[in-house]
Amino acid sequence: MNETTKARVLFVDDEARILTTMRMLFRGQYEVFTANSGQEALELLKTQPVDVIVSDQRMPGMTGIELLRAARELNTHAMRILLTGYSDLNAIIGSINEGEIFRFINKPWSNEDLTTTVARAVTAARASAAATTHAEGAAPAPGAPPAVLVLDDDAEVPAKIQAILGGDFRVVGATTMDEAVGLLEQERIGVIVSDTRVQDNPVINLIGTLKQHHPELVSVILTERADAGTAIELINQGQVYRFITKPIHDSQCKITVSSALRQHHRLAQTPELTRRYEVAAPVQAPPPGSQTGKLMDRIRGLRTVVKRWV
Template structure:
């Protein structure tokens, strides 16, 4: 309600007492230091919120909410830059909250915080909430501060830039690259996408890299069974060197730790379990192509794809050679309008 919103805003340092008393019920003109980011933590455990408030309040305007409904009101009224939500809460899960935040405030950077390896929630955080990071409880304070600082830097830059104009789904010159030993997925995509983008099929990560060296690729759709270790290394290093290229992974069975790793270190756009209904996949592919178009119009948006650095991927024998080739790929994002 209004009183809780005002109390939360005062606690975050964005509303003085006189302003609070005069605030209208419909909206709030929040004050405070406009150079300080507004970070919202959502958790049904007060001790968690207190710990996060103590850790971050000297650096940011810190908002806290113990449920999704209050969190959404803060997002609507106070221009929140970063939202960090627990997954398991009464009435509204973290994934559902972050999905709604994405719709309400697309430039708010979203993170999921949980102590549970709940696979459905982890996958949902990618496919529905498009999270920037997945953070496991108990967190390391130094790591958490660095992650929030990265999220804030991205959110502040996005907030300062004009929005990209919305455009209908038009034909792309950039390709969709399918990595699979069967042609079923590629042919299925051709049948439902109607020539929106060229679709190229390759059978291995090495062949994928050769394709990347010769043509512009907007999206990679890969079956994880095609050399899992090689694909994982490819996606991590490709996101580090060319974060504008999006990826969808298809797999027989999901491992929660692997999915978390791929969220944080490869910024996987979607993670889909077999059997795949190609028509259902159409929406995911179209969303990826729309995001790539937005990157072309506003390259600053690519900052939101920043991954956690994977030193292991870069220093492995194949990974080191692979990363050299990735860094030599043409910078096609800026080559065309």
């Protein structure tokens, strides 16, 4: 698509007043399409390619997650944003595992936040559109594949994941964030598999800082106790790739980690694609000089080390 043409944005909501608000808010800036149901949106997408899809989650007949999952098949390159007015962890996890959401926005939203988010999604869609096709055909990098770093309080989890993945994969384990950063400084890592909390500390700053400064790294979250707020943060500030629920199921784990390694390869070989996984600014950064702050500084210094491996 020519960069001088207006971006095409589709808004989907069963409430007519919200669609009217969207038209008024974005008219003149984008070519705006609207649909009042998931099915209507899918019919439109069969004939009208768009850059960004913004959908409500709770709609009769078809939820936002179901729509965005189907839309991903019809319009691979479109960026996907989910709006919701209620907290539902299963829906949030589904948005990552099935719809690959760029951002999760709570209703009622701030117009400034919404317009900024849509603008970033448009930029990402256009920057990555041409690169996506090229990335699919990229040849594997020479040498041994990168390792999978497993971060979990339970020291037995890395061995369990190694057993599930088999000998074609190399797993290294850490039980603290300090150990994890140390391994990142020493090893060629492609995928991080982490619990939401380690030693009772949330991993959001670690995951978010890694994605910001080292965007080809792909994160998978292990969860058995995550709340909706944590999951939203991990989407918006960490662009996590997938969730794996505990107790770990062998087939889900192997499929997810294999897919994550392929995603790492695509991002490493085609850096333009990383625009699709741009992270939001942290809500609260760790204080400078704190232990967490020092770890984040070490992560920022990883870039030159990691580039040696790619």
